[in-house]
Amino acid sequence: MSFSHHDSSIREDTWVQAGVLDLPVVPDGTVTEGGSIIVLAAHPDDEALGAAALLSRADEWNCQVTVLLFSAGENSHPDSPTHSREQLKSMRIKEFDRALSTLSEAHSSRFLALPDGQLPEYTDQIQDAIRQEITRSLGPVTLIAPYSQDGHCDHEAVGASALDVGRSSHAVVLEYPIWFWHWAAPTDPRWHSWKVLPDPRDLDRKALLACYQSQTRPLSDHCGDEAILTSAHLEHFARGRDTFVITNFRSGSTDTGEDGKGLAINDACTASTVFDDVHQTRTDPWTVWESKYEIAKRETLVTHLPSRSFSHILEIGCSVGALTRDLVDCGTKVTAVDASCEALKTAQRLQLRVPTKVEFVHATVPFTWPEGHFDCVVLSETGFYLTRSQLQRTLERIDGSTPSRFVLVLCHWKGEIRDWPLNADEVHDVCLSHWTRYRTEFHTDAEYRLDIVTVDKDAEAQPERATR
Missing domain, CATH: 3.40.50.150 (Vaccinia Virus protein VP39)
Incomplete structure (x- = not known):
């Protein structure tokens, strides 16, 4: 999939008319109480766009939360005449820290400092980092990652790694789409099987995304400093819910036949x-x-x-x-x-x-x-x-x-x-x-x-x- 953030974003009202607000809620028990949640982000702001409700609700499940940030997103404005990559790196890391604190002071994070735009070349390092974090974690693990078919190479590299490690570690993997809403059409059948997690009452998404001004506002009036996240694209994240693709690698999956008789032993x-x-x-x-x-x-x-x-x-x-x-x-x-x-x-x-x-x-x-x-x-x-x-x-x-x-x-x-x-x-x-x-x-x-x-x-x- 090839797209540009400069392309016109699919109108949010077309998604609403197609029924995106009618998706079923994430089933109870998907995130295990007392376990660990590991949120994976290819770039600063991924976690805020895709998993804000989940990060805000983690205390409800009494879960330990760690966010692994794999790159600083320093290539967000490659043609900027006013900001170098090092300046953008510093700016975006500060935005990430501020946004995570807005969600919860209790959440911890780790920055892997891999190069933005090159994560597919670092799959082994990404998977090693996820495994290491799982080893440190308490109880059953839920991995939260960008959608493995999101159309962005970095998102897909992290999402695919989450699935690979989740499978070998018997974890539940929740993938969150970000750019999918921008380039996909509502006729795309994939989203019909996805689940949603409603925002808690105290989650202020506008305040959260305001932490990422380097992405939501122009860096300057110069060409090359335009906002990455347009107002049309941001509308997809004002639905009052996260959206997830759920893959359950834990033994004793809750999938049953239509008669609902018992659990399948194998899958x-x-x-x-x-x-x-x-x-x-x-x-x-x-x-x-x-x-x-x-x-x-x-x-x-x-x-x-x-x-x-x-x-x-x-x-x-x-x-x-x-x-x-x-x-x-x-x-x-x-x-x-x-x-x-x-x-x-x-x-x-x-x-x-x-x-x-x-x-x-x-x-x-x-x-x-x-x-x-x-x-x-x-x-x-x-x-x-x-x-x-x-x-x-x-x-x-x-x-x-x-x-x-x-x-x-x-x-x-x-x-x-x-x-x-x-x-x-x-x-x-x-x-x-x-x-x-x-x-x-x-x-x-x-x-x-x-x-x-x-x-x-x-x-x-x-x-x-x-x-x-």
């Missing part, structure tokens, strides 16, 4: 270990190469694809590569991902035909994602291993790596799924509600459910859902 966080164990015991756990049911299912899926000449197919959850082999004949390239290293070893060993057309990638979706732009995405027998929030994040990943029109293939067994969050219908219904405009190419619903749809992100017509 994407445990998938790698579970399926490595399964494939170490048996190289073909589901007899996909020999089962008449599996063979017929694959034939039905491939036969009803609307094209045999895709440029790049993404297969999520390839296991031992049976469907992968069939997909090779349907496109120029296939990227096949799986959470299990053991399954991929088998897949690579058995993939004898045109191996150059297939790239096997070890990745646990949605936490890691393969490179590429895909005009066909296949999610087969994998969606029920994800919690609802993990599935929503997967759909966001798909949306960000596909063109305006692409084919989505969903195929899942209809039997009872034990110890995992979702069933076939839940997976398909969540996926098909993510995009409002699509055409159904094929649908069948027997022992397994198969939906093949062409998603048209730019279409103005209402979805056509006729079945063939």
